[in-house]
Amino acid sequence: MVVAVEPIQEARLLARAREGDLDAFNGLVDAYQDQVYRLCLRLLGSPDAAADACQEAFLSAFRHLQSFRGDVFRPWLLRIAANAATDELRRRQRRPQVSLDRPPPGADAPPDFPAAGESPEEYALRSELRGTLERALATLPADQRLAVVLVDVEGLAYEEAARVMSTAVGTVKSRLSRARERLRVLLLATGELGPAVRRQVDERLSQEATGE
Amino acid sequence: MIDRLLSAVRRHPPAADLSARLDGALPAGRSDRIDAHLAGCDRCRQRFGELSAVRRLLSDLPPATAPRSFRLSPGAVRAPAAGPPRRPFPALQLASAVAAVVFALLLAGDLSTTLGGGGGASGRAPFTALQGGPASTGGQEKAAAGTPTDQQRSAAGPAAPVTPSGDMLLPGTSDGFAPTPGAGTPAAPAYAPNAAATAATPSPGADNELMVGPEASATPAPAATQPAMEPAAAPERLDKGRTALRSGEALAGLVALGSVGALVLRRRRRPR
Numbered sequence: 310m311v312v313a314v315e316p317i318q319e320a321r322l323l324a325r326a327r328e329g330d331l332d333a334f335n336g337l338v339d340a341y342q343d344q345v346y347r348l349c350l351r352l353l354g355s356p357d358a359a360a361d362a363c364q365e366a367f368l369s370a371f372r373h374l375q376s377f378r379g380d381v382f383r384p385w386l387l388r389i390a391a392n393a394a395t396d397e398l399r400r401r402q403r404r405p406q407v408s409l410d411r412p413p414p415g416a417d418a419p420p421d422f423p424a425a426g427e428s429p430e431e432y433a434l435r436s437e438l439r440g441t442l443e444r445a446l447a448t449l450p451a452d453q454r455l456a457v458v459l460v461d462v463e464g465l466a467y468e469e470a471a472r473v474m475s476t477a478v479g480t481v482k483s484r485l486s487r488a489r490e491r492l493r494v495l496l497l498a499t500g501e502l503g504p505a506v507r508r509q510v511d512e513r514l515s516q517e518a519t520g521e
Numbered sequence: 522m523i524d525r526l527l528s529a530v531r532r533h534p535p536a537a538d539l540s541a542r543l544d545g546a547l548p549a550g551r552s553d554r555i556d557a558h559l560a561g562c563d564r565c566r567q568r569f570g571e572l573s574a575v576r577r578l579l580s581d582l583p584p585a586t587a588p589r590s591f592r593l594s595p596g597a598v599r600a601p602a603a604g605p606p607r608r609p610f611p612a613l614q615l616a617s618a619v620a621a622v623v624f625a626l627l628l629a630g631d632l633s634t635t636l637g638g639g640g641g642a643s644g645r646a647p648f649t650a651l652q653g654g655p656a657s658t659g660g661q662e663k664a665a666a667g668t669p670t671d672q673q674r675s676a677a678g679p680a681a682p683v684t685p686s687g688d689m690l691l692p693g694t695s696d697g698f699a700p701t702p703g704a705g706t707p708a709a710p711a712y713a714p715n716a717a718a719t720a721a722t723p724s725p726g727a728d729n730e731l732m733v734g735p736e737a738s739a740t741p742a743p744a745a746t747q748p749a750m751e752p753a754a755a756p757e758r759l760d761k762g763r764t765a766l767r768s769g770e771a772l773a774g775l776v777a778l779g780s781v782g783a784l785v786l787r788r789r790r791r792p793r
Contacts, residue, residue, distance in 0.1 A: 335592040346587040367591050461579035486540030493571045
């Protein structure tokens with residue numbers, strides 16, 4: 310996860326951006342664009358759509374800076390990003406010729422290179438898995454997908470995810486659990502879960518053995 | 522006690538609990554019970570492992586980075602927002618505008634007929650003038666009743682601002698129509714349920730007039746609970762005209778109110 314600018318720096322940039330200082334705002338863009346893009350990518354599945362949504366998100370954020378009540382910037386920005394992704398999805402659904410077909414696994418930009426010591430077979434399996442996971446994410450209802458992407462992919466805590474989704478922590482928990490359960494069933498059916506489960510079980514056993 | 526604990530442990534935890542256990546988000550007691558269950562239940566342990574694996578797979582997704590810079594240019598900021606702005610449903614705006622116009626016209630028509638229509642309604646005009654917009658239709662809606670026991674009349678909110686102490690329903694008023702519901706509750710505070718009782722009996726002599734008046738302004742069906750009320754025969758024709766007008770006003774006012782309300786709700790739902 311890319312660490313944003315120091316909080317003090319961020320506060321300064323925000324203050325100047327609120328007064329219309331575009332350069333200051335662009336400093337914030339630099340700090341958050343990876344995260345915003347990543348969120349849009351996981352929500353939309355297409356790098357092109359994600360790029361459009363990301364651009365829209367920052368435009369919208371700049372235009373609505375006055376309404377940011379100075380709490381914490383990240384959840385506010387991510388909420389705008391999630392909405393931009395929803396808008397982009399609707400826009401593309403209205404124009405059927407622009408398809409949201411997923412790129413084949415591995416064609417996702419930037420390319421995911423083999424890890425050190427990873428055999429070609431393992432790399433191929435991992436790419437395939439990634440495609441499967443992304444397809445599985447796409448089958449979720451939007452609010453469940455947002456919950457699971459925020460918490461499990463981006464690593465947000467329940468409270469921050471709740472702020473991004475403008476809802477209660479309990480709602481986040483229930484959407485999250487439903488999303489995970491759906492993904493579990495889907496991935497189980499594709500056989501992707503087997504090796505992963507074995508690894509998890511081994512880890513857990515070894516943790517218990519060492520008295521975790 | 523032990524039995525209860527045992528049965529709690531024996532019960533298969535729901536998916537939501539397993540999910541929360543995964544995040545360490547359960548209170549200690551429940552967490553321990555789930556762990557105890559997992560220790561002894563293959564099915565749930567398997568399921569828990571699968572959920573854990575799903576979470577691991579998600580967090581292992583490659584951290585995609587932005588393919589280019591998304592810095593804003595001054596030109597981009599000046600240009601209008603790309604794509605359709607999040608506008609409230611345009612038909613809704615149109616509907617409320619139309620309804621408001623229709624309502625205003627009907628109100629004007631109402632006013633002019635009553636102002637020119639003779640003494641019977643002389644007292645009524647100021648009421649309708651004062652009861653702007655939806656309030657008056659609400660009042661008319663609710664105050665269909667003519668009986669003294671009609672609770673609805675008391676709900677004539679619009680009566681409140683225009684409630685002088687019983688000026689409308691002076692027993693001496695010849696037609697005493699009090700066609701406006703507001704008139705029917707001269708001394709009633711708005712929405713006071715027992716106001717109907719007090720309002721309904723200003724004087725015995727006025728009772729008939731009371732009954733006649735609101736009946737004359739017969740409002741849309743839901744409010745009308747006094748079908749048995751026999752309106753005086755003479756002003757019946759005029760009343761029917763007024764009835765239609767009132768119904769139209771009520772409808773238009775409701776539509777205007779409804780669509781304005783929907784617009785407000787839509788705006789609120791938009792994220793800030």
